[in-house]
Amino acid sequence: MSKPIKTPGDSEIIMTEVVFPNDTNPMGIIQGGRIIQLMDIACAICAQTHSSKIAVTASIDKVSFKAPAKLGDILTIKAKITRAFKTSMEIYAEVWTKRLPELKPTLANKAYFTFVALDANARPTAVPPLKPITETEKKQYKEALIRRTSRIE
Numbered sequence: 793m794s795k796p797i798k799t800p801g802d803s804e805i806i807m808t809e810v811v812f813p814n815d816t817n818p819m820g821i822i823q824g825g826r827i828i829q830l831m832d833i834a835c836a837i838c839a840q841t842h843s844s845k846i847a848v849t850a851s852i853d854k855v856s857f858k859a860p861a862k863l864g865d866i867l868t869i870k871a872k873i874t875r876a877f878k879t880s881m882e883i884y885a886e887v888w889t890k891r892l893p894e895l896k897p898t899l900a901n902k903a904y905f906t907f908v909a910l911d912a913n914a915r916p917t918a919v920p921p922l923k924p925i926t927e928t929e930k931k932q933y934k935e936a937l938i939r940r941t942s943r944i945e
């Protein structure tokens with residue numbers, strides 16, 4: 793029996809968090825490392841959902857902090873696979889922040905993560921192929937190869 797085709801939507805992750813005092817600097821702005829930690833967790837769940845394997849972070853690139861998230865802000869962390877290679881997967885993550893009372897979503901951060909699936913001996917192991925469906929997913933899929941080439945260089 794052939795394996796079912798996996799799409800980006802099958803492993804998409806959306807997490808919600810609140811910025812607590814422990815997450816912030818003295819001005820009440822979230823620390824960059826905390827944001828990256830939350831993105832890393834969402835991307836790990838995404839990679840492991842796609843591959844059905846333990847997956848580790850191999851690299852993080854194109855991180856850009858667009859707007860500050862502040863104490864009490866509601867964070868939405870989104871992670872979606874853009875392309876599966878042999879044992880690695882590129883995951884695109886975004887963090888959106890909402891603040892009372894308007895609750896208008898603002899893009900705070902975005903980045904591309906590469907995860908590698910591991911076997912029981914912690915060696916890289918093959919992951920299922922990915923089939924992009926939407927126009928955006930197809931564009932991300934195509935561009936992932938270009939990003940991978942410059943990443944490897």
Ligand SMILES: CC(C)(COP(=O)(O)OP(=O)(O)OC[C@H]1O[C@@H](n2cnc3c(N)ncnc32)[C@H](O)[C@@H]1OP(=O)(O)O)[C@@H](O)C(=O)NCCC(=O)NCCS
Pocket residue numbers: 848849850851877878879880881906908916943
């Ligand atoms: C990531 C890791 C498993 C790769 O192991 P490796 O023996 O170097 O594996 P290989 O050279 O065979 O590469 C395996 C895949 O990883 C990819 N890869 C390796 N290093 C990479 C890097 N720095 N960035 C992006 N991809 C990387 C390769 O391109 C390859 O992808 P492919 O199979 O889809 O073509 C290994 O370097 C490792 O364990 N790193 C530490 C991971 C970790 O602890 N992360 C937690 C945060 S520190």
